[in-house]
Amino acid sequence: MPAPRIKDLRVIQLGGGGVNDSTVVKVVTDQDGLYGYGCATDTFPGGRTRLVAAAVEQYLKPLLVGRTTDRIEQIWQISYMSSYYKNDTILNCAIAGVCDALWDIKGRQAGMPVYQLVGGKCRDAADIYLHVNMGAQDPGRQLVENSMKLVDQGCRNLLVAMFLRDGAGDTLYGQPKFDDGSVPFDRDKETRKILRAFETFRKEMPAHIGLAVDVHSLLDTVRAVQFAKDVEPFRLFYCEDLLPPEESDHYRIIRQHCTTPLALGELWNNAHEWQPLVQERQIDYLRHHISHVGGFTAARKIAAYAENYQVRFAWHGAPNSPVGRMANLTLDLTCENFGFHEHIDYPSLVQDVFPGYAQIKDGYAWISEKPGWGIEVDEALAAKHPITDERPNEFRTRDGSVIQGTG
Numbered sequence: 522m523p524a525p526r527i528k529d530l531r532v533i534q535l536g537g538g539g540v541n542d543s544t545v546v547k548v549v550t551d552q553d554g555l556y557g558y559g560c561a562t563d564t565f566p567g568g569r570t571r572l573v574a575a576a577v578e579q580y581l582k583p584l585l586v587g588r589t590t591d592r593i594e595q596i597w598q599i600s601y602m603s604s605y606y607k608n609d610t611i612l613n614c615a616i617a618g619v620c621d622a623l624w625d626i627k628g629r630q631a632g633m634p635v636y637q638l639v640g641g642k643c644r645d646a647a648d649i650y651l652h653v654n655m656g657a658q659d660p661g662r663q664l665v666e667n668s669m670k671l672v673d674q675g676c677r678n679l680l681v682a683m684f685l686r687d688g689a690g691d692t693l694y695g696q697p698k699f700d701d702g703s704v705p706f707d708r709d710k711e712t713r714k715i716l717r718a719f720e721t722f723r724k725e726m727p728a729h730i731g732l733a734v735d736v737h738s739l740l741d742t743v744r745a746v747q748f749a750k751d752v753e754p755f756r757l758f759y760c761e762d763l764l765p766p767e768e769s770d771h772y773r774i775i776r777q778h779c780t781t782p783l784a785l786g787e788l789w790n791n792a793h794e795w796q797p798l799v800q801e802r803q804i805d806y807l808r809h810h811i812s813h814v815g816g817f818t819a820a821r822k823i824a825a826y827a828e829n830y831q832v833r834f835a836w837h838g839a840p841n842s843p844v845g846r847m848a849n850l851t852l853d854l855t856c857e858n859f860g861f862h863e864h865i866d867y868p869s870l871v872q873d874v875f876p877g878y879a880q881i882k883d884g885y886a887w888i889s890e891k892p893g894w895g896i897e898v899d900e901a902l903a904a905k906h907p908i909t910d911e912r913p914n915e916f917r918t919r920d921g922s923v924i925q926g927t928g
């Protein structure tokens with residue numbers, strides 16, 4: 522039987538209902554009923570969602586229609602080399618959407634989940650972590666109460682995120698916002714709050730419950746070094762994105778000052794930015810958003826590279842992308858150096874549009890046994906919820922200076 526050929530590439534985007542960053546590419550073949558879905562999500566906040574759609578429809582579609590679907594690696598290389606200027610998140614997301622859809626097609630052809638196509642499982646399910654919030658009034662108490670609810674559901678690992686909204690302060694003029702609507706972020710107030718809350722957490726929570734923090738690159742270099750030292754007694758499973766890619770050299774300094782495990786990655790899409798840190802064992806976990814690096818095909822290579830240096834991965838888990846999260850989970854179950862699976866509950870709209878998403882039970886993510894990624898897409902329902910234009914967040918100190926970060 523001749524190999525199927527790519528007949529069409531379509532972009533499906535989902536907005537509304539707390540969702541505005543879910544992009545899926547559907548590769549349609551010339552064989553009746555044979556198609557596949559791949560995640561091309563340029564994740565929030567600040568994802569250039571409309572540009573990803575244009576990259577697929579205006580650049581990859583003319584390049585790829587008519588080619589056979591069975592040469593995934595070759596199509597990945599053709600797409601990647603199609604631009605003289607490489608490694609931007611937009612093109613990487615577009616490539617991820619197409620090539621992950623080709624993996625889906627290959628699984629549907631074989632009647633197997635993708636994990637079987639790459640050698641099968643090396644573990645049965647993936648250990649998850651959940652996000653937990655602190656209150657503003659009594660952060661330690663609130664953190665413990667919220668954590669106990671999640672532990673009662675079977676979760677063993679929890680992460681607290683440092684967010685702009687949690688560290689909101691006043692402007693230099695005593696106002697809650699700047700003229701453009703952006704909110705001042707008080708980095709010292711927020712770090713003090715987290716440290717106090719972690720102290721309460723470690724006194725009151727069972728010792729085996731894992732704890733982590735995502736700094737979202739909101740601290741400057743000196744504050745980041747100090748914070749990594751300050752959280753050392755709390756025995757975190759990792760401290761995430763202490764610094765942005767532009768300051769990655771400083772991870773060496775942090776490593777010399779404390780034993781806090783370090784994770785980075787969702788802001789990194791170019792391997793040359795983090796390879797020296799892996800080779801020198803300066804970090805412990807890679808956390809790429811896998812559509813940002815080119816999808817399942819690229820992420821498998823990253824995982825294999827990191828395995829040689831005993832560096833683990835814990836892929837960034839976009840909340841609104843079940844197709845992408847199934848690709849994450851496939852890597853989690855088939856690669857030796859898996860660390861953690863980031864799980865965020867899907868909004869009800871996402872659950873309705875993507876039947877077949879990964880199931881969570883007793884603190885583990887369980888993969889679908891259906892062919893391909895095991896997920897269908899209700900395209901008619903998605904069409905009723907188009908994406909909307911968003912104004913990107915701004916992050917400022919109280920004197921108006923713009924700072925790095927997200928949230």
Ligand code: MG
Nearest residue numbers: 735761762787
């Ligand atoms: Mg993060």
